[in-house]
Amino acid sequence: MNDGAPNGADINRIILESSCDALGFAMLVCGRDDTILFASRTMLQYFPVPSEMLLPGTRLRDFLGAVYDTGVRPGTVPEKSRRRTNREDWIAEHMALHWRERYENVERAGRTRWVSMRKRRLSSGIGILSITDVSDQKKRDEQLQTDLERVELTEEILDAQPNPICVKDRNLNYIAVNKAFCLIHDLSQDAILGRSAWDLVESDLAERFEQSDRHVLETGKPHSEAEHIVRADGSDLWVLTRKYRVGMPGRHFVVTCMNDVTDIAGWYNGSEDGSVASGGLQISDYSIFAPAQNFYDPFRALNVQQLVEAGSMIETLPARGSRVLLATADRLTEDRLVTRLRGSGLEACAVRNLDELTAFGMASESAGLKLDVLLLDGAFPDGQHVPTAWRNCPVLTIEADQDAAALLAEVFRVCAERPQASPLLQPDWSLSFEDEGAATVPVSQVDVLVAEDNQINQFVFTQILEGLGVSHRIAANGREAVELWHELQPALVLMDVSMPVMNGFDAAVAIRAAEKTKGQKTPIVAVTAQALDIDLQQCKASGMDDHIMKPVSPDMIEAVLRKFMPIKAIRTTG
Structure with a gap:
């Protein structure tokens, strides 16, 4: 035992x-x-x-x-x-x-x-x-944690890049995209990852993208191409797209970087210092850009699209620039119809009684100006004597509740049938019968300075202000707005709050600081995409007087002009 x-x-x-x-x-x-x-x-x-x-x-x-x-x-x-x-x-x-x-x-x-x-x-x-x-498992865990941190850092770096960047796998599905790439599609990262170009763009474009992607994957040779992209908000993006192959054999990826070359490919058609004279981005050679993605949905920006289409229609009308006089004693009818006529590209003003009409006729005759259409309110005092005095001008009788669209169609028809006034004679609608003894209101070099970087919004502002007969200049960023303010001393500034180089808040602060030495104050109205409380507080803190929200409309702009510019100055603008 x-x-x-x-x-x-x-x-x-x-x-x-x-x-x-x-x-x-x-x-x-x-x-x-x-x-x-x-x-x-x-x-x-x-x-x-x-x-x-x-x-x-x-x-x-x-x-x-x-x-x-x-x-x-x-x-x-x-x-x-x-x-x-x-x-x-x-x-x-x-x-x-x-x-x-x-x-x-x-x-x-x-x-x-x-x-x-x-x-x-x-x-x-x-x-x-x-x-x-x-120890080996601990090292793998630490390496995995390091890799995750490295991936997060890489994603942060990519999202901070202003140029759109995307990565595709061997099946040409998106496995990584940055915020700039998502913005041109107006989609979230989750809505793009795992999908292919066939899910995002038209089939002909998707096929062309796939061919270049496959070529890069198979040969390893970089691919470069100049492209014109229309973002989801309708704005243009001119890019030089470059594609590269990265990774190990058997695990190759395609990296696409779209370098924004808008500032290189185009310039503003204006003075040598880049200020806008006639507005609009001019491209030196459109032919170098191949059609690429178009993410603009007109239904998302219906108000803007209507204005753009209306502006394009007005440009082609033979009646654009014709002179129309409205004779009415009703101030509401005057305000409604004169605004609509000017917004449609016509030179328009109003008289309120027979004496003003007679004086206007004598003044225009002495100035060598020819009236194209006289709109006569049916309730105009002594209106029965008007046609005999204006026998060389078509007279259209209207009612106080006249439909503006139908009236415009009739005016365009009449103006199109008549020979146009000589382009050598510039219209002078500076006749006013209010406060005849009052002193003339000082006029700045331009009435309104618009600070806006988006090309479509620039076009909309141009159409509205030209239609209202208000002289204006457009600045593409905040710094340019400050420079043009010093040069032109406008009567009003419409300031977009979100712009490159210098935003609208900083530009307003710079203008207010400069005004202290000049002893004057220019009204500044903020133009915001959405009325967030923080935006409105920042607008007030930076010295802005008021704000309006996009999309802008003729009625909105006219209300701002009437609030911050003298009525006499608006009525007498040529």
């Missing part, structure tokens, strides 16, 4: 040693009196203690003290730290951990080694400690 017990113990030890070697971990078993019952040889791979420290009967406290002395102590802070753990405190802490019913943790053991420690205290009082080397 005495020989059986040791033999059984040896068999158990051999089985435990073999299990530890096969499973690749170390094991330490302690009794309820904190003495070592079994310690595998693999423990020496983790802790270089003297081998006698692993013999059965060794106190656990002595083993932990030997581990502390080696300097390879799980759970301690890195060697570079100034904090050092006291020997007795470290031993007491780990003795307490061994008496926990269950304890698991991944701890540093040396500079580059990490171990997973699992401790169990059985109901019999026996404690079991298993140790596994997880």
